[in-house]
Amino acid sequence: MLSSVTTSLPSMSSGAKRRMTAEGRREQILDVTHAIVDADGFHAATPNRIAEQAGINRSLIYQKFGDLAGLFVELIDREAARAGAQFAEAISGLDAAAQDQSLVLAFDGVLAAVDAHPATWRLFLFPPQGAPPELYARLAQSEAAVIDFFVRELLRTNQQLHDPEYTARVLHAAGRELLRLHLSDPQTATVERLRTFVRRFGSEPVVPTG
Secondary structure, three states: OHHHHHHHOOOOOHHHHHHOOHHHHHHHHHHHHHHHHHHHOHHHOOHHHHHHHHOOOOHHHHHHHOOHHHHHHHHHHHHHHHHHHHHHHHHOOHHHOOOOOHHHHHHHHHHHHHHHOHHHHHHHHOOOOOOOHHHHHHHHHHHHHHHHHHHHHHHHHOOOOOOHHHHHHHHHHHHHHHHHHHHHOOOOOOHHHHHHHHHHHHHOOOOOOO
């Protein structure tokens, strides 16, 4: 797996290293750490391996992040913010959508985000080995926000819906499983197959409405 991480990262000439800004270097270290975590888990993201892949002295990691735990938390926060922004974009404009299409369109938007940024979504849909507790805390926060969105959207389109909270939880679990299938086996769980399934699910709901 190390070779895949190595080839996925741009090589840094000595001139490029000198030109990199402090913020650019910080982002580079986060990117390298994320690539290692995505490939082999948090346990594999040691200071020595990160420094080697980034082409830096390991002391720079401690200088910029305090310690390895601080680096992991900043990585998790960065990716949580990215996923949150992508989800917000996916659900924007749903007020103008037909009542039976809003959740379908939301899924389409999230699916597109997953395809565009798979490593970000893998971090939360498949928490890597050795993940720190902060990852699960951010995951719980994001799941609560998504369920709240489902509840609001379900009630907006059907105020008589029986038990919207449990309905929202069922939809959230189903959507998460579909995204996990797509990430783990994209050749079988194709975009078109998932979209067709969700559209049929939306037109013929399996959850009770009264």
